[in-house]
Amino acid sequence: MLPALNLDYPMLSELHPFQFHIVAACLLLVAMYVYYRDRLRTVPGPVLARWTPLWLGYHARMGRRYLVVDSAHKKYGPIVRITPNHVSVAHPSAVGIVYGHIQGGAEATTSFDKSAFYDAFVSAGTPSVFSTRSRKDHAFKRRIVSQAFSYRALEQFSPFIQANVGVFVGRLDAMCGDEVPVNLVTWLNYLTFDVLSDLAFGEPLGMLASGTSIVSVEQPDGTLREEDAIALVDGREHLSAVLGINPWFPLLAKVLSYSDSFFRYGIESSSGLADFARRNVSKRLNSGAYRADILGKLIEARTRDGVEVDESMLRELVAETVTLLSAGSDTTASSVAALVYLVKTHPEVHRKLVMELESSISVQEIPTHPQVKDLPYLQAVINEGLRHYATMASGLPRLVPQGGVELLGTYIPAGTEISVPAYTLQHEESIWGGDPEVFRPERWLEAPEKGQYLSKYLLTFGKGPRACLGKNLAYMETQLMLATVILRYNIQIESDVLESTEGFVHKTTGLMVKLSRRKC
Numbered sequence: 296m297l298p299a300l301n302l303d304y305p306m307l308s309e310l311h312p313f314q315f316h317i318v319a320a321c322l323l324l325v326a327m328y329v330y331y332r333d334r335l336r337t338v339p340g341p342v343l344a345r346w347t348p349l350w351l352g353y354h355a356r357m358g359r360r361y362l363v364v365d366s367a368h369k370k371y372g373p374i375v376r377i378t379p380n381h382v383s384v385a386h387p388s389a390v391g392i393v394y395g396h397i398q399g400g401a402e403a404t405t406s407f408d409k410s411a412f413y414d415a416f417v418s419a420g421t422p423s424v425f426s427t428r429s430r431k432d433h434a435f436k437r438r439i440v441s442q443a444f445s446y447r448a449l450e451q452f453s454p455f456i457q458a459n460v461g462v463f464v465g466r467l468d469a470m471c472g473d474e475v476p477v478n479l480v481t482w483l484n485y486l487t488f489d490v491l492s493d494l495a496f497g498e499p500l501g502m503l504a505s506g507t508s509i510v511s512v513e514q515p516d517g518t519l520r521e522e523d524a525i526a527l528v529d530g531r532e533h534l535s536a537v538l539g540i541n542p543w544f545p546l547l548a549k550v551l552s553y554s555d556s557f558f559r560y561g562i563e564s565s566s567g568l569a570d571f572a573r574r575n576v577s578k579r580l581n582s583g584a585y586r587a588d589i590l591g592k593l594i595e596a597r598t599r600d601g602v603e604v605d606e607s608m609l610r611e612l613v614a615e616t617v618t619l620l621s622a623g624s625d626t627t628a629s630s631v632a633a634l635v636y637l638v639k640t641h642p643e644v645h646r647k648l649v650m651e652l653e654s655s656i657s658v659q660e661i662p663t664h665p666q667v668k669d670l671p672y673l674q675a676v677i678n679e680g681l682r683h684y685a686t687m688a689s690g691l692p693r694l695v696p697q698g699g700v701e702l703l704g705t706y707i708p709a710g711t712e713i714s715v716p717a718y719t720l721q722h723e724e725s726i727w728g729g730d731p732e733v734f735r736p737e738r739w740l741e742a743p744e745k746g747q748y749l750s751k752y753l754l755t756f757g758k759g760p761r762a763c764l765g766k767n768l769a770y771m772e773t774q775l776m777l778a779t780v781i782l783r784y785n786i787q788i789e790s791d792v793l794e795s796t797e798g799f800v801h802k803t804t805g806l807m808v809k810l811s812r813r814k815c
């Protein structure tokens with residue numbers, strides 16, 4: 296039989312003065328020990344962030360990490376502690392140091408590796424080019440995956456994108472004149488998911504055609520389950536962005552998943568998405584067909600020397616396609632939705648953009664990439680929108696290497712996580728001038744050198760050797776989509792604000808509009 300619990304502990308007020316002093320002295324000693332062992336004690340920041348990763352974890356869970364970090368910088372200055380071991384540096388001088396290249400042998404590389412944050416993004420037990428932390432492994436993977444994004448490859452993708460934009464336009468045309476507003480974000484998501492699945496799996500998921508994002512996902516027993524593919528990507532990405540904050544969080548998430556659907560759904564989404572990708576990749580491999588898309592190029596690069604596809608290669612292909620689907624779909628859709636909103640709420644920008652588009656494209660046409668790729672005002676609008684809205688809004692975490700680093704007179708020891716907060720830097724007066732809160736594309740056109748200078752601090756696609764591999768593809772899609780929507784439709788915005796939340800990226804969730812055809 297278990298002994299009865301003794302709940303009869305004295306309250307503090309009942310302690311003998313001598314006992315009270317002993318307890319107080321012990322507590323003081325523990326606090327002093329923690330304080331003096333704390334290597335980042337001179338870095339200012341919110342009190343809770345100094346003691347626990349739960350402060351950042353909670354705000355990341357609520358989808359507002361970049362906003363609270365931005366407020367912390369406004370309060371404490373350019374160097375802020377955002378977890379016990381993570382320092383955020385909002386200063387132009389930090390960009391090159393944290394994300395830049397150093398020359399190491401044949402490979403251009405950075406001295407700041409990705410931190411353990413990225414382990415939370417590993418899919419199917421195999422790191423992808425995005426989640427690989429080791430510099431050597433990353434250089435190898437990136438060499439293979441980047442073949443799928445060469446300039447020649449990109450030109451081959453253009454017809455696939457164009458075909459999907461054609462279906463998108465057909466659907467929007469059919470909604471013209473409707474009294475009930477439509478959520479443009481939903482249809483942009485369908486478009487980018489169809490484009491990405493077309494390029495990554497060999498066929499569009501058919502979201503535009505069916506008007507839904509429901510797909511079939513295989514379960515462990517082989518039966519199929521209906522799932523919302525967009526919600527799967529969002530659930531996995533948001534959960535990973537929270538779990539990556541601390542190595543203990545995955546364990547905590549398992550416990551919390553019994554009571555909190557955010558964690559439960561996030562965990563299910565990760566495996567659901569991997570199963571879904573696996574089924575599609577296997578289908579493509581079994582068909583034996585070659586197609587000049589991303590998956591075709593990944594398979595080609597890996598099997599060039601007569602190497603057979605085995606289980607480990609299949610796992611790698613699955614990991615890469617999950618990454619591509621997550622990295623390349625709602626990132627682009629959110630950027631385009633934000634751009635449409637910004638253009639439509641700035642009549643002078645809208646007027647100038649329409650004038651530029653109409654000077655080379657007829658209103659009846661669906662623009663092609665050659666028609667839009669060199670339009671300077673369109674490009675300035677896109678860069679300014681990406682800056683202002685900040686699709687990648689939080690700082691991308693890296694690890695301070697051996698020897699530590701000194702930034703703005705503060706020494707940051709080796710092993711500390713460090714990041715440059717994109718949203719905050721993209722609204723920093725010392726870079727963008729006195730009006731960083733204003734959406735003003737003209738700032739990119741004032742002088743060619745100025746445009747180049749500003750590009751150094753546009754962190755939307757990351758910087759250095761870990762920068763976005765799909766950047767050119769994303770620009771191609773964004774140019775085509777924005778030009779098409781602005782040229783073809785009168786857009787009446789029904790939402791008071793652009794609704795958005797943050798998972799890993801800053802996502803738009805709602806933009807209600809009424810549409811009609813221009814000059815028809």
Ligand code: HEM
Nearest residue numbers: 424425622623626627686687691755756757763764765769
């Ligand atoms: C507007 C759209 C996009 C945005 C804002 C964006 C943003 C980013 C950012 C910030 C990174 C760096 C992440 C880090 O360092 O942690 C990244 C990496 C990456 N992105 Fe994108 N991306 C976009 C579109 C795409 C597209 C269309 C693809 C491909 C289909 C893609 C594929 C990748 C890959 C593979 C990486 C990992 C690169 C590496 O680690 O070597 N992205 N992206």
